[in-house]
Amino acid sequence: MAISSIAQADEAQINSATLSYTVVGEGPAVMVMHGGLGLDHTYLRPYFDQLSDTHSVIYYDHYGNGQSAYPEDFSDLTMERLVSDADALRAHLGHDDMTLIGHSYGGFIAQAYAAAHQDRLRGLALIDTAPALDYEPALSGNEDQMGALDALFSGPMPDNETFRATWNLVIQMYFKDFDPAVGVRLDEATTYSYQAWNAAAGLLGTFNMTGILPDVKTPVWAVAGRVDGITPPDHGAGRIADLAPNATLTIYENSAHYPFIEEEEAFFTDLRAWMSGL
Template identity: 30%
Template structure:
């Protein structure tokens, strides 16, 4: 698999799926191996996806300094990947917690971003966290689901600090609790680096006023896509995040949760390609053999 070296010497890997114009993909979690993204519901049929395994996840090496798991410090890894790929500008797609990494990257290297797609992205970098009440309000939309009565008390206890994370409430993160969603969740434990996840958003990771100020001048087109029944972020919060960017589109995928490419792959791919393939999208070839 392709390997490149971060500025601090850590060896990082990425996975290539599909052919066509380059689209670099930043995973969420935080700090979850990129394998969970699959081919993004078939988006690899339209773009050459380069899915980064963040340091300490997937096939990437564990760094000598655990402090480098912090979100703002991971920006250097994304820039090293761009340089390795040989692209002056790149289109970026970021999911969930990866959205904050993408926003910090765009704020530091605005000239390197062709288009930016933020998929159910948690806008921590903008100082806009999803609250427990946000998540509970979204969860209550699922009251008609057959699993709701068993799952909701555990979810509420976790969010109010009176209970631990419980796999029983995994359905709240999916728009459809079907076999694909269950299989997706079954692989999760092996894909997370919990130690790294604890560092990702630790003190000093974000400076929301400074980031918002810089992104207010970002000229790159941005798509902010929310899931209709996602609680983190809910569509209203995602809309507030979109308002930070001067050249943003906002979309809500009907019936989707936190992993919209699983809930309705056709809708997801159609909306993403409509954004990415608009005239002006980055089309610069990569010189790296990926």
């Protein structure tokens, strides 16, 4: 595992709300967008901290998630708002451009960001995400895990305790080889937001980048774990690579939804190589 850098969380007033963010390192900007929604940025650390030897690595919690402000009405949580927040945070931190890394749901937001602001991007890394949700996931697990999956996606979560317990069963199916110790560490670091989880699906009701990615000229690194059941390579990274004109596709054979955890060394060797060519 990468050694975690010490960094103090900070706050910025973005679009009239407080966003909690952390910057590790100095240099050209790398912004990392977390998934969920309903989770926060903590599961991305310390893994992406290792890029801080050459870059400013920017983590933040999306509006309505983690330690950032929560709207009174989660209908205010729109994709346009999430994209605007990211660009305003970039500007607040004084960067003219950045490399944007989006994992899972963060990859949906990152694609939407590229559609609106590709002039601000050096590169776009899309990790275990998809250009459209027009397919059926292919997750498999035991009876408890599959029951939790059905509960998670079939109706709203009533509170954070239920969301946390349900998510911690489902996430076991998001790894090729789940390590309970990793699961405990990720869980203990996470601030859960059941309201953001409940709002997340609605934001993707019309999400479809298949007609837009061909116009994204930014270099794209499309990444997937071979056995990812929630964003399978054929429906996710493979399609992104086919659609984006300057895309590179990498599939990690011994990973599912978290290749930066399950195949950390190979993942970051490849990420650095791709970034060096931007």
